[in-house]
Amino acid sequence: MNKSKLKVSDNDIVVPGELLAQGMNYLPSHGTYRLKENILSSKLGLVRIDGKVIKLIPLSGKYLPKKGDVIIGKIKDINFSGWRVETNSAYVAMLSMKDASSDYIPKGADLTKYFEVGDFILTKITNVTSQNLIDLSMKGPGLKKLNSGRIVIIDPTKVPRIIGKRGSMVSMIKNSTKCNIIVGQNGVIWIKGEPEDEYIASEAIKIIEKESHVSGLTNRINEFIKSEKVK
Known part of the structure; x- marks a missing residue:
């Protein structure tokens, strides 16, 4: 009998059919x-x-996650050195004090004055480590806390369809609903406008996610928004 041998490490990303272990000493579980x-x-x-x-x-x-991606994260926890951020991934993301602001944040400062648990932020990934840890930064054009508005979370693989060719789809939704819309590359989307317009924009985005394979989707979304606006 072959000697049991582990072929992967903890936190490795694997694809269907990939060999994980050889021998009878290891036990399969979920997935x-x-x-x-x-x-x-x-x-x-x-x-x-x-x-x-x-x-x-x-x-x-x-x-x-990939280095350089601009994403929308949710502050999950605060510790002495910074903030732990939820990113719609299986990875742990950290925003350190030095990367949270252009201003100097002294040790012992009340970090809730900057970001509180539950806040959503537009942030940039500066590093993804081999241990699947994400480093984030708020230093960059447009990176900020996202106040009020509505959050929609979609399958990240559908983000290009939401944005459309050269931004055509998301621009059409913005113009038709008069909402400010930011699409994070992690599938988290922020919408801000009048409450009824936020609702219409979020429903339009859900339709795109569900019907992303359908041709003529731009016209379908345009007609949907028009019909909702006259109700």
């Missing part, structure tokens, strides 16, 4: 399966190894 003496992945996911048990955290519908 993995055994084929003879091998354990394989059944989906795109993030590897989690707990002793001899191998499982996957699914990444379909989740964002895979």
Whole structure:
């Protein structure tokens, strides 16, 4: 019998059918399966190894972060050195004090004066480490806290369809609803306008996400917004 051997590490990203381990000493769990003496992945996911048990955290519908991406995050926690940020991904994101503001933030400062738990921010990814940690920055044009408005979360793979060719789709929604719309590359979208217009814009975005494969979608969305506006 072949000696048991682990072929991946904790936090590795794997694709369906990828070999995770050989031998009978390891046990398959969520998102993995055994084929003879091998354990394989059944989906795109993030590897989690707990002793001899191998499982996957699914990444379909989740964002895979890249350095340079501009995303919308939600402040999840505050500690002595900065803020932990939710990014619609399986990764942990941190915004440090030095990257949170152009102003100097002294040690011991009340960090809630800058960002509180629950705040949404438009931020930029400056680094993604091999341990799947994300470093964020608020230093850059347009990066800011997003006050009020409405948040819509979509499958990140549908972001290009929401934006459209040369920004045509999102521009049409903005112009038709008079809303300010920011599309994060992580699939989190911020909409701000009159409440009824925010609702129409968010519904239009959900239709695009659902029907992204349909031809003539721009006209369909245009007609939808017009019909909603006259109600």
